[in-house]
Amino acid sequence: MERIHSFSAAGTRLRLARTPLAAAAVACLFSAAPFALWAQDASKSAAAAKLAPRALEQPVLARMLRSQDLKPLLSQTPAGTKPLDTHEAKLDLRIAFTESKIWNPNSQRYDKVKLRSYQSPGTNPDVPFVAPTIVTSPGETVRVGLDNQLPPQPDCHPANINIPHCFNSTNLHSHGLWVSPTGNSDNVLLTLRPGVKFEYEYNLPADHPAGTFWYHPHLHGSTALQVSSGMAGALLVRGDRLPGSDRTGDVDTLLRDETGAAMPERLLMFQQVAYACRGTDGKIKTDSNGFWTCGENDIGQIDNYDDQFGFGVWQKSGRHTSINGTVLPTFNGLVAGRVERWRLLHAGVRDTVNLQLREVDAASASIAGLSGAALDNWVTQHCTGAPLKQFEVASDGLTHAKAIVKSENVLQPGYRSDALVVFPKAAKYCVLDAAAPASASITNAPEDRQLLGIAEVGGAAKVDDVEAFVTEKLVASAKQQMPENVRERVVAGLRDHLRLDDFVPHRTIDKGEINAKGQDVVFNIEDVVEDGKKRTVYMVDGKPYDPSAARDLILGNVEEWRLSSLVGGHPFHIHVNPFQIVSILDDKGKEVSVTGDVDGNGKLVDPQYANLQGTWKDTLFVKKGYHLLVRTRYERYIGEYVLHCHILDHEDQGMMQNVRVLVPDGKGGGISATSHH
Structure with a gap:
């Protein structure tokens, strides 16, 4: 080094x-x-x-x-x-x-x-x-x-x-x-x-x-x-x-500009800070529209799960998703005709972000002073450009075998997306959390559109075919940066719709490699009555979290996991070992891990599963009634960790399970999870 x-x-x-x-x-x-x-x-x-x-x-x-x-x-x-x-x-x-x-x-x-x-x-x-x-x-x-x-x-x-x-x-x-x-x-x-x-x-x-x-x-x-x-x-x-000829490399070595320097990049961390101010009665203060409000002398805090988290609460609160700690920021320093790497990170607790970039009508006025319905009307009138293409080269930190071209990037809590972005000309652009269909969202209901910020793009360049432009930039980088013994192969892959086979960090898991029976994970939510009071119970495999119990796995095994949900949609996350997506069947048994969800006329209605087949992830949204099949290897590390729903208030209330990886004979034991409490 x-x-x-x-x-x-x-x-x-x-x-x-x-x-x-x-x-x-x-x-x-x-x-x-x-x-x-x-x-x-x-x-x-x-x-x-x-x-x-x-x-x-x-x-x-x-x-x-x-x-x-x-x-x-x-x-x-x-x-x-x-x-x-x-x-x-x-x-x-x-x-x-x-x-x-x-x-x-x-x-x-x-x-x-x-x-x-x-x-x-x-x-x-x-x-x-x-x-x-x-x-x-x-x-x-x-x-x-x-x-x-x-x-x-x-x-x-x-x-x-x-x-x-x-x-x-x-x-x-x-x-x-x-x-x-x-x-x-x-x-x-x-x-x-x-x-x-x-x-x-x-x-x-x-x-x-x-x-x-x-x-x-x-x-x-x-x-x-x-x-x-x-x-x-x-x-x-x-x-x-x-x-090299017998190994893959880091996509960082490809994502360079014409000078050989690392490609310009931006880190965008999306957060949903659910602070509230309370009256003397202990209830959250609201304005005439029902949105949470704070007086000039109030201090907002987060102190209660009962009314600050839960189904539909974020939308009702009127709070705004922030980017890097900023509500409704302006993006400066953007240049038309320049490829940038955007590292997108959903660090929120429960609500879906559906990222779109749309050109603003040239006649638009400033958004200063606008909020609520007036701000949404401004978006309707002025964010009228076609959504820009995003070229996702990695998700959850793991490079794809082929870049996924998206016009909207559906991010669930815990997701990361590394996307190449090009603004085709100088203009203002809306950075939008676009309205998500019911099936795409955490709430299992249509989520409202929200403006996240404004991107101000300068420069004189104009790009007519963004995909061809990105391809040629990466090909030029490959010709300059890649070793001679793999250069031709890398260039050929890029020209084949941006294939990135030489940069995938994990080997594909073929069916013949599987050597164990596999695992089933079922998310569920039930209402129960205890001592005359109704309480919601969040479960994995029919049980709420029990720190004294664990799912035992064997080091060296390769298994298929079958993921499903009986109530609502839940982002499945497992620690340590990532997984490769094999198939995603919708509630009618149709494969959607290539096409995404389409209606009877073939129209795409939810893009979040499109082109996921064969990709690697550590967090994956599981829709109600869908059946997801993934494969994983238990490599290198033994010990006890967890799988859970990444709607974090679901996890806190029981939608989690311990996982224990044992030594190869299965008799090595492990440290008990009871140390947690």
């Missing part, structure tokens, strides 16, 4: 990953001038306060100490002693209540809020509810030191562990990383109570995929509340491994 590269952004000195590729790519995150995201001092005039929306800024990069920054270990060589680089990086995260402001378009002012958040060296004080972005590389050890400084909560353990509880206790999950689930690695069965300091250690193997991952709390009973407070950050693994 090369030495550490440093960049300065917004006045903060940042220590980045050590590969030249990582340094160049991360520099692109800071290509635009920095802006304050939500900070408008309360003393400023009402007119100044209406300057929102603010410009979009990238989340701050984690200020990490790496092994070369510390007193090095020494290695004795024939030429004498020399520093030994242990390839380690350390980030300290303090967890505490933070007071700040969030823009509320409905009231046209900033709401004061007090939320649990991660704080770290270099945290932008104006954007405290977006955790810093960790950048690492295969073969590096990442240490994250958590210091839980939230106030104590005595007697917070209910008799039923599937009732949300212990909101000030926490832990950490590295979502999507292929690392050990035990000890102080990606162990979500630990509880870190207030006052506890603990260091997680993620030893990324040298063959770890390069891609977009993320981290967030994962303590059963408080996960949704903490993630909804903004306790989430991106975790980027960058790779510089070129493909």
Whole structure:
């Protein structure tokens, strides 16, 4: 590895990953001038306060100490002693209540809020509810030191562990990383109570995929509340491994511009911060439209699952999905005719995001001062361009064998999508969460359209055929960057509708490789009456979460998993080992993993399953009545971890199950999950 590269952004000195590729790519995150995201001092005039929306800024990069920054270990060589680089990086995260402001378009002012958040060296004080972005590389050890400084909560353990509880206790999950689930690695069965300091250690193997991952709390009973407070950050693994005649490489080595530098990129983290202000009666305050509201002297908080989470609550709240901590941001620094890599990360708790980019009518007025119905009418009148194509090269951090061309990108909670984006000409564009059909959404009902921001694109270039343009840019990069012994093959693949076979991190699992009977996972929700009170029970395989029980798997086995849901749609997520999609059958038995859901006339009505067959993921939406078949290998790691629904309030209330991978004879046992409580 090369030495550490440093960049300065917004006045903060940042220590980045050590590969030249990582340094160049991360520099692109800071290509635009920095802006304050939500900070408008309360003393400023009402007119100044209406300057929102603010410009979009990238989340701050984690200020990490790496092994070369510390007193090095020494290695004795024939030429004498020399520093030994242990390839380690350390980030300290303090967890505490933070007071700040969030823009509320409905009231046209900033709401004061007090939320649990991660704080770290270099945290932008104006954007405290977006955790810093960790950048690492295969073969590096990442240490994250958590210091839980939230106030104590005595007697917070209910008799039923599937009732949300212990909101000030926490832990950490590295979502999507292929690392050990035990000890102080990606162990979500630990509880870190207030006052506890603990260091997680993620030893990324040298063959770890390069891609977009993320981290967030994962303590059963408080996960949704903490993630909804903004306790989430991106975790980027960058790779510089070129493909060879007998191995695949990192797509990072292909995604370069004509100078050989890493392609410009943007990280977009979608969050749904469900803060509310309460009256003296304890009920959430609402305005004349029924949307949640806060007075000038109120402080919004997240403190209750009963009325701040649940079916349809986000839509009724009137809150807006934020991007990188900003509500209704303006995207600056965009140039027509330039290919950019957009890393899309759904860090929300439960509601679907259906991302579209549409050109704005040239005669449109500013959205300043608009909200509610008026803002939606503006979208109807002015966001009239055809949706731009997005070329998804990876999902959940795992490169596709062929880029998936999308005009709308349906993101469920936990999803990540790496998409290549080209704006064909200079103009303004709407960044939309488009209305999702009932079958595509978490709520199993049509979800309203919402404007997420405005993209302002400059430059003189005009692109008529975006797909051909992207293809030629990647072909030019391949001719320049790829080794001679694979160059022709990579170029031929790109010309065949953007095939990326040389960059897929995992081998396809053929049916003949399967050596065990497989697994069935069934999500369900039932209403029960206990002590005269109605209560909703969230279940996997007919049972709510039981920390003393586990599904046993055997290291080295290769199995098929059959996923289904009896009530509602649920994003299935499993830790440690990703899976490959084999088939998706709709409720009538029709295969939809290639075409997506189409109606009787062949019209596409829900694109989210289109072209998924053969792709790798770690999170996958399971519609009611559908049957999904995936395959997975249990490789390298033993120990106990979890599978669950990534509607996080469902997980907190019981829609989770422990998984225990045993040594190959099946008799190795494991640490009991009872340590969780």
